Amino acid sequence: RLRGVVALDGPSGTGKSTVSRRLAAELGAAYLDTGAMYRAVTLAVLRAGVDPADAVEVARVARAARLTMGTDPLAPGVRLDELGVEQEVRGPEVTGAVSAVSAVPEVRELLVAAQRELISAALQEPGGVVVEGRDIGTVVVPDAGLKVYLTASADARALRRTKQDSSEGREGDLRATHADVQRRDALDSGRKVAPLRRADDALELDTTELDVAGVLEQLHKLVESHA
Ligand code: C5P
Numbered sequence: 042r043l044r045g046v047v048a049l050d051g052p053s054g055t056g057k058s059t060v061s062r063r064l065a066a067e068l069g070a071a072y073l074d075t076g077a078m079y080r081a082v083t084l085a086v087l088r089a090g091v092d093p094a095d096a097v098e099v100a101r102v103a104r105a106a107r108l109t110m111g112t113d114p115l116a117p118g119v120r121l122d123e124l125g126v127e128q129e130v131r132g133p134e135v136t137g138a139v140s141a142v143s144a145v146p147e148v149r150e151l152l153v154a155a156q157r158e159l160i161s162a163a164l165q166e167p168g169g170v171v172v173e174g175r176d177i178g179t180v181v182v183p184d185a186g187l188k189v190y191l192t193a194s195a196d197a198r199a200l201r202r203t204k205q206d207s208s209e210g211r212e213g214d215l216r217a218t219h220a221d222v223q224r225r226d227a228l229d230s231g232r233k234v235a236p237l238r239r240a241d242d243a244l245e246l247d248t249t250e251l252d253v254a255g256v257l258e259q260l261h262k263l264v265e266s267h268a
Pocket of ligand 1 (some may be wrong): 053061075076077079080139141143173174176177221225229
């Protein structure tokens, strides 16, 4: 068991990003948002004018992309070709194409290797690291000291994404978001390489009835009992 690593997986809209980042800040830990890395490669694919369904071209763009990812929970910062793309990777174009890009095996190989390096570097510092994604407990760090799988009902997840979109200045439409959440879940769970699934030894936390503070309280308890 790798002490100091908290792996948080689950589908979108479970509040995963918000709680992972806050948990890391409260623990004095580093924070790794692996979804932002898949989003940044997707942005590079779109900028290159490559069809996200063209696996060969997508892999070529991924190999050439100069991607840097920070691990500070207060300002993670993802960069493509030296420029910050934090806002752009959350936009609808990237969100619409990211599941296709992240299903390409070579993209996953490259990013998993980069993620493991970032995690090893973070573990040189005291405080540990909170890592969030879809395959952290199953593939990236199968020996993580604590693995949590966050779930929530589809309705709750669509509602959260819509609120998050409008609070960040993007157009929020509940019905479209509901459809998008379900579409991405199906793609992420159905892909051949590293599909979204709960690791056998991950603890499941249903966040449907909990607010952010409630989820954080549960997570702190789990960290304490698994430290
Ligand atoms: O978490 P977030 O919504 O930013 O993730 C965006 C997409 O990146 C997911 O829908 C999934 O396709 C992909 N992803 C992945 N593996 C991870 C993290 C994200 O395939 N570890």
